[in-house]
Structure formats: C-alpha cells, structure tokens
Amino acid sequence: SLPRAVKIVEVGPRDGLQNEKQQVPAAVKIELVDRLSAAGFRNVESASFVSPKWVPQMADAAEVMAGIARRPGTIYSVLTPNLKGFEGALAAQADEVVIFGAASEAFSQRNINCSIAESVARFEPVARAAKDNGLRLRGSISCALGCPYQGDVPVPAVVDVVQRFAELGCDEIDIADTIGVGTPKRTHEVFAAVTKVFPRERLSGHFHDTYGQALANIYASLLEGIEIFHASVAGLGGCPYAKGATGNVATEDVLYLMNGLGIETGVDLDQVVDIGHFISSAIGRPNASRAGRALLAK
Ligand code: HMG
Ligand code: MG
Numbered sequence: 001s002l003p004r005a006v007k008i009v010e011v012g013p014r015d016g017l018q019n020e021k022q023q024v025p026a027a028v029k030i031e032l033v034d035r036l037s038a039a040g041f042r043n044v045e046s047a048s049f050v051s052p053k054w055v056p057q058m059a060d061a062a063e064v065m066a067g068i069a070r071r072p073g074t075i076y077s078v079l080t081p082n083l084k085g086f087e088g089a090l091a092a093q094a095d096e097v098v099i100f101g102a103a104s105e106a107f108s109q110r111n112i113n114c115s116i117a118e119s120v121a122r123f124e125p126v127a128r129a130a131k132d133n134g135l136r137l138r139g140s141i142s143c144a145l146g147c148p149y150q151g152d153v154p155v156p157a158v159v160d161v162v163q164r165f166a167e168l169g170c171d172e173i174d175i176a177d178t179i180g181v182g183t184p185k186r187t188h189e190v191f192a193a194v195t196k197v198f199p200r201e202r203l204s205g206h207f208h209d210t211y212g213q214a215l216a217n218i219y220a221s222l223l224e225g226i227e228i229f230h231a232s233v234a235g236l237g238g239c240p241y242a243k244g245a246t247g248n249v250a251t252e253d254v255l256y257l258m259n260g261l262g263i264e265t266g267v268d269l270d271q272v273v274d275i276g277h278f279i280s281s282a283i284g285r286p287n288a289s290r291a292g293r294a295l296l297a298k
Contacts, residue, residue, distance in 0.1 A: 016236025
C-alpha cells in the first residue's frame, strides 16, 4: 500500500540554481527560499558551501543564509563537502548539512576530485562535527541508478555507499539519479536492496528527469514504501559534472501526482505554481514543469 503522507524536500535553490551560468542575485535566491518555506515545505535545500572555483553560483551561500527569514520548524539544508564547508554551514546556522558521495568512482573523481573511499574519509570529520554541534546529517549518493562516465552502476555498489554513510551517522540518505537514466525496474531493485541495510523511512528518492522517467520512478519508490522525495520548483537545474542532464523532477508535477494519489504533502500546489513562474521569469528560463505550465495557462 502507498504511504499516507510524504515529505517533499525542495532543492531548487541549490540543485536547481547551481548550474546557472549567469550569477543569480542573492536577493532572488533569498526570496525563492522564503516563498518556498511559506508554501509549506518543511525542508528547503538552500545553498552549498563548496569551492567557488568549482561552483561559482553558490559563492554567495553565506549571504543567502543570512538573508532568509527562518520559519520555525523548517529545516534549511546546505551541502558541505569538507570541514571548510562545514564551518561555513555552522556559521550560517544551517539546520542540516549534506555530504555528497557517489556510487560510481568516475563520477566521484569529477564531482569532488577524489575516490569514493577518500570521500568517506573526508566526510568523517564533517559527520563528527555535525553530531558534536547538534546538526542533522544527510548523505546524498550520486549516480545510484547510472553514471555518465561508467554507464551501469551495480546495485551492490549503491548498497556499499549506503552502509558507509550509515556508519558515519547519517540521519537521512538520498538515492540520487543524477542524470535521470533510471527506470522503475532499477528504482525498485535499488530500493529493495538498500532498505535491507538502512531504515526505509529515512531513505529518499532524488530524481532528475532527463529521460522523462522521474515521476514513474517516484511511483516505483512509493511502492517500496519510500516517503521522502526531492524536487525542484519549475524543474530548475542540471548538473555541472553530468553533461546533458536536466533538472530535478519539477516540484509542481510531484505535488500534482501526490494530490491525485491522496498522499499528504503539507505543501500548497497553487503557491508553488506561482513560485515556479517567479523564478523562471527571474532567471529568464522556460518553466520546465508540465503541471506548472498547465495550471498557469488556466
Ligand atoms: P579540490 O580542488 O580537490 O580541493 O576540491 P582543495 O582542498 O585542494 O581546495 C581547492 C580550493 O578550494 C582552495 O582554494 C580551497 O580553499 C577551496 P585556493 O587555496 O585554491 O584559493 N575550498 C573551498 N572553498 C569554499 N568552500 C569549501 C571549500 N573547499 C575547498 N567548502 C572540493 C575539492 C570538494 C572542495 C571541490 O571539488 C568542490 O567544491 N566540489 C563541489 C562539487 C559540487 O558542489 N557539485 C555539485 C553538488 S553535488 C550534486 O549536485 C549531486 C546531488 O544533487 C545528487 C545528485 O543528483 O546526484 C547532491
Ligand atoms: Mg541532483
């Protein structure tokens, strides 16, 4: 049976905007985060404390975090690849830090410039610091359903990283289809395997929609009992280290699906449609949400 309620983690301000060539003003990012929290998202991934040489768009993370209006109960998450990033996150009063590894060696090298084993060693002090400071810790696993460089990623490789992240003390672990190549069959196989080694209710599905499979994969995940999904308003995004990859599944589309299934999200679809229009206009991009476009045209 399907879950009664799910948590939608809005990742547009981070995953959605990180790839934009034109610097998006901090004021726009701040308005985006504030409008999202007001629409009911309990968790907004707001920025990355990463090297500005690698991801220039996230260079204003501290300014964005300082400018947002904290909504009580909302978790503001940020990406932290190393201790330097963690220190930035702590100073910015993030609620949750995200370490991000990959199930594929080739992708790990291109995204964070080290092997999977080296990345776990690098995350260890970040994880400890998060625990010591009472921050939530999330682990994100890229290329869990396929890799742009090595192609197929065996299910045991995903299980292995989930176990390593579990040992680091992750509160939540994301199964990420970075380049959107996964299909419902593989999604089912991966979740059936990883739920054997990590609690189902703390696993999330992070789907990109490159091949148009994201909603089908979310449905397959729901059938495995997964209750946390990542999405990006207006389908913003792409990945700098995965050529041709499109954005995350659009939040509006996910909300439309959940509403149709009678699954509670706590988020107001109409408000999110407006936010999708706001951010697409602000950055001069077509709105990539099908439901968003349809509802705007009404
Ligand atoms: P490196 O070059 O190997 O590291 O990068 P380094 O320690 O040699 O540092 C190089 C320079 O970066 C130094 O500056 C550091 O100070 C600086 P310099 O001395 O040359 O002036 N630096 C930093 N600056 C600010 N904040 C930091 C930081 N760390 C170092 N935290 C590193 C290694 C991991 C830092 C780099 O590769 C990096 O920042 N990568 C970020 C990659 C990234 O953000 N990718 C996108 C997010 S992941 C994603 O989108 C996938 C996800 O959505 C799930 C999915 O869909 O798969 C989560
Ligand atoms: Mg992503």
